[in-house]
Amino acid sequence: MGRIKTESNASRKEVIIEKAAALFKEKGFKAASMRELADIVGVEAASLYNHIKSKNELLNIICFDVANRYMHKLDEIEAEKTTSIAKIEKLLRYHIEGMLNHFDEVYVSDREWKHLDNPYLSNLQTQRRAYRKRFAALIEEGIRRKEIKKIDAPTAVLIMLHAISGIESWHRSKQKISGKELEENMVTIMIDGLRK
Amino acid sequence: MGRIKTESNASRKEVIIEKAAALFKEKGFKAASMRELADIVGVEAASLYNHIKSKNELLNIICFDVANRYMHKLDEIEAEKTTSIAKIEKLLRYHIEGMLNHFDEVYVSDREWKHLDNPYLSNLQTQRRAYRKRFAALIEEGIRRKEIKKIDAPTAVLIMLHAISGIESWHRSKQKISGKELEENMVTIMIDGLRK
DNA sequence: AAAATACACTAACTAACGTTAGCATTTAAG
DNA sequence: CTTAAATGCTAACGTTAGTTAGTGTATTTT
Incomplete structure (x- = not known):
């Protein structure tokens, strides 16, 4: 069929x-086949194996790329000397922009990590748990400093992370507002709520 | 192996x-096999086909059960004569309780509908779009009545629905608060936001 | 008790999957 | 220009998947 164009x-x-990443997002990891991926890449299925070790390696790479990126950002934000609300807002915006700019990867990492095999599966689960814990700690700090109302921090984390992953519906919708508007709306709603 | 116990x-x-539903939730629709399901049910794989038409029929039933339940509730709530915020809160609580009480079904319906085949796929997509539109209309009504701040209604719907579907992480977590507490926290955060 | 229905089993089919082996061809290095 | 490395191809493998056919057994109906 020809060489892969880079x-x-x-x-x-x-x-x-x-x-x-694009294929896994569209079909789901299990439903996506290597022959289909090969077609898209413009090559025969067997040729893919000159470049990768296995289908699962692809998922590993995608998931850990994303996880590591967010871990780094969290390191950075934790070190800053600002209010808790500002830190949370910053992390929130980073997540939203990540979803807008690296949609396929982030989406796959969020929805398809179940199909990783060990030891990668346990590793990623551990990493994600740690991430959520540190995110929750940011919120708890805000509660102590009386910037944030007394709510259950893990619940707040859960809401925010999943709300963001919902940007997939935005991606699919026809009459969509701009990425920037979306970001502003999400931050407003989550930080300040619906009520006027 | 023996009869199915009812x-x-x-x-x-x-x-x-x-x-x-439980199996599809755990493994994903594509990764779950009929032989595995048969094992769980306590029967040989072929015997399942005395009761169902196909693997996909199972997914159809699960998805439309859930979708119809929410549609009915929305009909009911739209007809009520209360404030917009009250309607939204009621719908929110219904979603949260649905997630807590029919977790497997709701989860599968939310995450695995991609694997429906036509005409069910298009039907469900249409139904979901319609649902979100009516939900958004509730919010827009609230904005007109000045109960709700001026935000993009479809974005708010997206946030709420996905935040709720995030209850899966709550289900998996060890040190979890009670269902009622979870509900109160979610409603508080989404209606009134994080900021104190 | 007999007849009809519901339900389970074994065995097998076809299709699709991820992956490997072995060889050909293109590209880059010496 | 020759050689080595990179990259592609065809063919095929072993597995697993969903599903069907055909047959026997339990349950319900008459």
Whole structure:
């Protein structure tokens, strides 16, 4: 069928990963086949294995790329010297922008991690748990400082993370507002609530 | 292996559907196999087909059961004569309780509908779109009545529905607060926001 | 008790999947 | 220009999947 086309900077492996993320998002990891991915990449299925070890390796890479990116950002934000609300808002905005700019990867990482195999599965679960715990700690700090009302911090984290992952419906919707407007609306609603 | 055990009221088909929902939730629709489901039900795989037409029929039933339940509730709530905020809160609580009481079904309906085949796929998509539109209309009514701040209504719907579907993490977590507390916290955060 | 229905079993089919082996061809290095 | 490495292809493998056919047994109906 021909060679895999790369755009100057990207390796062939990176091209495959990118297309895989889009396919896994669309069909789900299990329902997506290597022959389909090969078609999209423009190559025969067997040729993919010159670049990758297995289908699962693709999922591993996608999931950990995303997880590591968010972990780094959290490190950065925790170190800042601002109010708790400001930190939370910053993290929230980072999540929203991540969802807007790296949609496929983030979506797959969020919804398909179940299909990782060990030890990657346990590793990612541990990492995600730790992330949520640190996020919750940020909220609890805000409660102690009386910036935030007394609510259950893990519940707040759960709401925010899942609300953001809902941007997929926004992606699919026809009459959509701009990314920036979406971000402002989400932050407003989550920080200040619906009630006027 | 033996007959399927039913509890007085439930037909054998209902038993299968119930177990299927739990299995599809745990593994995902595509990754769950009929042989596995048969094992759980306590029967050989082929025997399932005395009760159901296909694997996909199970998914159809699960998805439309859930969708119809929410549609009915929305009909009911729209007809009430209260404030918009009260209507939204009521719907929110219904969603939260649905997630707590029929977790497997709701979860599967939310995450696995992609694997429906036509015409069910289009039907459900249409129904869900209609639901979100009517939910958004409730919010817009609230904005007109000045009960709710000026935000993008579809975004608010997106946030609320996905926040609720996040209750899965709550289900998985060890140190969890009670269902009632969870409900109160979610409603508080979404109606009134984080900020004190 | 006999007849009809509901339900379960074994065995097997076809299709699709991820992946490997072995060989050909293109690209890059010496 | 020759050689080595990278990358592609065809063919095929072993598994697993959903499902059907055909047959026997339990349950319900008459």
